[in-house]
Amino acid sequence: MNKTPLALLLALAVVAPPLAAETQMSAPAPNGMTVPVGWQNWRLIAVSQRSDGDTLRGILGNTVAIDAARSGKTNPWPDGAILVKINWKQKVSETFPAATVPDHLIHVDFMQKDSQKFAATGGWGFARWLGLEQKVYDKGDVAQECLGCHGMVKNQDYVFTHPAPMP
Amino acid sequence: MNKTPLALLLALAVVAPPLAAETQMSAPAPNGMTVPVGWQNWRLIAVSQRSDGDTLRGILGNTVAIDAARSGKTNPWPDGAILVKINWKQKVSETFPAATVPDHLIHVDFMQKDSQKFAATGGWGFARWLGLEQKVYDKGDVAQECLGCHGMVKNQDYVFTHPAPMP
Numbered sequence: 001m002n003k004t005p006l007a008l009l010l011a012l013a014v015v016a017p018p019l020a021a022e023t024q025m026s027a028p029a030p031n032g033m034t035v036p037v038g039w040q041n042w043r044l045i046a047v048s049q050r051s052d053g054d055t056l057r058g059i060l061g062n063t064v065a066i067d068a069a070r071s072g073k074t075n076p077w078p079d080g081a082i083l084v085k086i087n088w089k090q091k092v093s094e095t096f097p098a099a100t101v102p103d104h105l106i107h108v109d110f111m112q113k114d115s116q117k118f119a120a121t122g123g124w125g126f127a128r129w130l131g132l133e134q135k136v137y138d139k140g141d142v143a144q145e146c147l148g149c150h151g152m153v154k155n156q157d158y159v160f161t162h163p164a165p166m167p
Numbered sequence: 168m169n170k171t172p173l174a175l176l177l178a179l180a181v182v183a184p185p186l187a188a189e190t191q192m193s194a195p196a197p198n199g200m201t202v203p204v205g206w207q208n209w210r211l212i213a214v215s216q217r218s219d220g221d222t223l224r225g226i227l228g229n230t231v232a233i234d235a236a237r238s239g240k241t242n243p244w245p246d247g248a249i250l251v252k253i254n255w256k257q258k259v260s261e262t263f264p265a266a267t268v269p270d271h272l273i274h275v276d277f278m279q280k281d282s283q284k285f286a287a288t289g290g291w292g293f294a295r296w297l298g299l300e301q302k303v304y305d306k307g308d309v310a311q312e313c314l315g316c317h318g319m320v321k322n323q324d325y326v327f328t329h330p331a332p333m334p
Contacts (some may be wrong), residue, residue: 040210040211040333040334041210042210043207043208043209043210044207044211044225044227044253046268046269047214047223047224047225047255047269048223048260048266048267048268048269049216049223049257049266049267050265050266050267051265051266051267052265056214056215056216057214058211058213058214058225058331060211086211086331086333088214088331088332090216093215093327095319095320095323095327096316096319096327098217098218098219099215099216099217099218099327100215100216100217100218101213101215101328101329101331102213102214102215102329102331102332104332105331105332105333105334108334129334131334132332132333132334133334134334149263152262152263153262156262160260160262160263160266161268162268162269164225164253164255164268164269164272165255165269165271165272165299166207166253166272166299167207167272167275167296167298167299167300167301
């Protein structure tokens with residue numbers, strides 16, 4: 001196989017193709033954040049389950065976030081890091097009852113680190129889009145609602161997620 | 168910004184950099200499978216939780232698998248598809264008790280579709296590597312042990328996982 005840099009780049013392009021831009025159609029969040037294009041292709045940081053509401057979650061990060069997670073530099077997370085938490089309602093697996101698996105998508109939550117732009121909310125921009133149609137969540141004061149919980153972990157830069165151990 | 172194809176490819180290369188090759192040091196599985204280089208960069212297909220053993224899982228796929236998952240062509244999965252299930256012991260979050268989060272890594276399981284090569288085991292090669300050191304799991308007849316459960320879902324091409332809904 002011809003291993004020129006260009007061939008390598010082409011191979012990588014297949015690994016992470018650009019997504020269709022339909023999510024860009026979603027309205028911006030109250031703080032001005034827009035849905036990052038291609039977040040569905042971001043890499044895994046962790047998973048979680050919540051007993052209040054019975055949800056399963058996958059937490060992905062953009063390149064800045066992944067680099068920080070894999071080098072242990074997450075307190076604070078660097079400017080430019082974006083985390084996304086995908087929230088599914090959970091259900092019992094139809095084929096393996098001891099397993100809990102994703103049901104429908106409820107919402108997708110983003111945290112974007114920008115110490116200056118979002119200085120008023122801990123250096124993080126918070127945003128949520130609902131359902132497969134990614135309708136913006138804009139009821140009430142979204143940022144303060146998010147900080148109501150995330151403020152509990154100010155000492156870990158407002159982020160609950162710890163990167164899960166990976167080989 | 169200069170949007171030439173080369174610039175785009177360079178940008179994508181940053182999105183999915185090649186991983187270090189240390190996982191290649193793991194011994195091959197009994198069926199000859201080796202740890203796929205860079206699986207930690209694969210994209211998310213689903214998450215799950217298991218009450219028998221108290222584990223959280225992330226399921227990723229290589230490009231062939233992701234293309235199949237996103238186009239709904241997973242019964243059968245195409246030859247060349249590789250799925251990986253990362254298994255963590257679960258623990259209660261120290262900062263949010265309603266949340267269950269990953270503790271240590273237990274094992275990483277792969278299913279590789281090759282209808283001819285793995286015809287004797289439903290068209291799938293099964294392999295497992297243990298812990299962060301990725302020690303090969305080779306006790307007993309691994310393939311038959313895997314099929315002992317996966318055979319239950321022969322009608323969905325031996326795969327329990329359904330791709331989780333994504334926007």
